[in-house]
Amino acid sequence: MVTRTVDLRSDTVTKPTEAMRAAMATAEVDDDVLGADPTAFQLESEVAKIMGKEAGLFVPSGTMGNLISVLVHCDIRGSEVILGDNSHIHIYENGGISTIGGVHPRPVKNNKDGTMDIDLIEAAIRDPRGELVYPTTRLICLENSHANTGGRCLSVEYTDKVGELAKKHGLKLHIDGARIFNASVALGVPVHRLVQAADSVSVCLSKGLGAPVGSVIVGSKSFITKARRLRKTLGGGMRQLGFICAAAFVALKENVGKLEGDHKKAKVLAEGLNQIKGLRVDVAAVETNIIYFDIVEGSKITAEKIYKHLEEHGVLVMPEGPSRMRIVLHHQISASDVQYTLSCFQQAFTGVQEENSN
Ligand SMILES: Cc1ncc(COP(=O)(O)O)c(C=O)c1O
Numbered sequence: 001m002v003t004r005t006v007d008l009r010s011d012t013v014t015k016p017t018e019a020m021r022a023a024m025a026t027a028e029v030d031d032d033v034l035g036a037d038p039t040a041f042q043l044e045s046e047v048a049k050i051m052g053k054e055a056g057l058f059v060p061s062g063t064m065g066n067l068i069s070v071l072v073h074c075d076i077r078g079s080e081v082i083l084g085d086n087s088h089i090h091i092y093e094n095g096g097i098s099t100i101g102g103v104h105p106r107p108v109k110n111n112k113d114g115t116m117d118i119d120l121i122e123a124a125i126r127d128p129r130g131e132l133v134y135p136t137t138r139l140i141c142l143e144n145s146h147a148n149t150g151g152r153c154l155s156v157e158y159t160d161k162v163g164e165l166a167k168k169h170g171l172k173l174h175i176d177g178a179r180i181f182n183a184s185v186a187l188g189v190p191v192h193r194l195v196q197a198a199d200s201v202s203v204c205l206s207k208g209l210g211a212p213v214g215s216v217i218v219g220s221k222s223f224i225t226k227a228r229r230l231r232k233t234l235g236g237g238m239r240q241l242g243f244i245c246a247a248a249f250v251a252l253k254e255n256v257g258k259l260e261g262d263h264k265k266a267k268v269l270a271e272g273l274n275q276i277k278g279l280r281v282d283v284a285a286v287e288t289n290i291i292y293f294d295i296v297e298g299s300k301i302t303a304e305k306i307y308k309h310l311e312e313h314g315v316l317v318m319p320e321g322p323s324r325m326r327i328v329l330h331h332q333i334s335a336s337d338v339q340y341t342l343s344c345f346q347q348a349f350t351g352v353q354e355e356n357s358n
């Protein structure tokens with residue numbers, strides 16, 4: 001009988017707080033297709049202001065936020081987007097930019113720190129003289145923090161350099177900012193400065209900020225006007241969405257300040273896991289709330305045995321391969337949960353070592 005649950009699969013698993021539920025229950029709402037839901041408008045305006053952009057648009061998911069952003073920037077047939085080969089847009093969004101938007105992806109290798117070498121980005125930009133046979137590059141996409149490399153942060157200097165490169169070639173820059181607040185807190189750089197070079201940003205409120213639903217895309221007024229129309233085309237026009245925006249507004253106001261704590265807990269957990277004989281963690285690479293770790297070859301324990309033991313004790317982690325796992329911290333994981341998780345991992349390995357010695 002599991003008496004305690006520690007859900008470390010993702011920062012998308014958080015449950016609405018009482019304050020969010022109360023805000024939802026009393027939210028002022030209206031039809032956001034026929035006009036403007038007042039609570040949605042308030043949230044969109046606030047996020048745009050915080051991000052230093054002219055306007056914002058609420059969307060039901062980060063996937064839709066990225067899709068709309070890419071499709072607005074690449075609105076001409078034959079467009080191509082340069083993006084990371086290990087980016088969320090390229091791996092986890094069902095190829096939507098191509099299957100729905102007809103946009104051609106031009107992947108560039110992601111480095112271990114989430115960046116793409118700037119000279120490789122420039123080399124991937126199509127030469128206009130080859131337009132008879134080449135797609136036309138119109139957009140560069142970055143991801144900050146970068147999820148698949150372990151929540152690594154792209155510096156403001158790097159982002160500005162990519163922005164300069166985009167401008168030099170007449171391209172737009174989009175940032176998948178699903179965890180931009182995590183990067184901002186970890187770097188000590190205000191979000192508006194971190195995304196200053198970007199023409200658009202997709203900001204998830206449903207990740208580390210803990211909102212039950214939603215993202216906001218931000219950009220120029222012209223960009224958001226086109227994005228709003230495309231959201232409707234994709235079936236994302238929502239009616240009285242103020243009640244979910246009310247929860248997101250609470251998340252924005254209450255949880256940014258908790259991200260540093262998530263990062264500290266991630267570091268403690270990473271250091272503890274790395275002390276367990278049979279696990280390997282690159283602790284230095286844990287900059288925010290995400291930890292990737294591996295079972296050391298020859299450690300005589302299988303991932304399946306670890307998952308089984310963890311699940312029997314209520315600890316949930318994300319499988320990432322035959323011997324690789326991911327843990328994501330969020331504001332509903334306590335310091336005690338971190339210690340409990342470490343004890344469960346230790347027990348799993350000790351149990352196996354005892355089995356093997358018998
Ligand atoms: C980096 C990144 N971008 C975008 C998304 C997509 O967000 P959603 O799950 O809301 O579609 C995710 C995952 O949730 C993500 O980790």
Ligand SMILES: C[C@@H](O)[C@H](N)C(=O)O
Nearest residue numbers: 009010011012092147
């Ligand atoms: C799995 C992925 O799609 C999701 N964005 C997560 O980080 O949990």
